[in-house]
Amino acid sequence: MLKPSERTRTNARRGRSDPTLPEAVFWKFLRDRRLEGLKFRRQLPLGPYIADFACPSIRLIVELDGGIHALRAESDAARDAWLTANGWTVMRFAIEAVLTHPALLFEAVRHHARLIRR
Template identity: 45%
Template sequence: MRGSKPKTIARARSLRQSDNDAEDKLWKELRDRRLNGNKFVRQMPIGPYFADFACRELRLVVEIDGSQHADSRRDGIRGNGWSVVRFWNVDVLSALPSVLDTIVAICDGRLVERVEAMDLRFFPAVRE
């Protein structure tokens, strides 16, 4: 959060303290470079949004949401050079190994095409 505005820092801290069960469960797997050595951070501001999890090196945002975001248009425009993958809370809680396998596939460059399925949305970064 180097160089960020105090309000942004306060908002990110507030979001980190109010993680839901799914975010908490996934964070335990992503923190401390536990997922194939990739460094993830929580509640990172990107433009006007806060990414649930982000890997700066790979420019990958991982979002964990409930069904209220099923028709979210933000995923596609949120990119700004970042790839965005969205999982549902229920999938993180009930099928964590599959979620982790998908994140690893993205990190390894094995999943590069856009995916819009019921249980997964992946928007690769738009490169100019």
């Protein structure tokens, strides 16, 4: 796997210090191993990319997609392909879902974690 560049690391640090509202809400439920005892990291640099939330132990990335992602479908697909080729599973959720139905998102992540741990 490619080592993240200094620029990628700097952008990840900036994302951790100034999260969007949906990211802050989602992180509140993921931090401190609150979800299935899994340790998640936020704004994790992976090669040339930054994962919104990543759980290295089960190689899971959770992405929260805002409206801009509708315009970036092709680059998101290339990004997901690179991450998948490097052994990660990517789950994408609309940011609106975090604010309106967060329990559904957490249940989807729980379900995936249980499948992986079997």
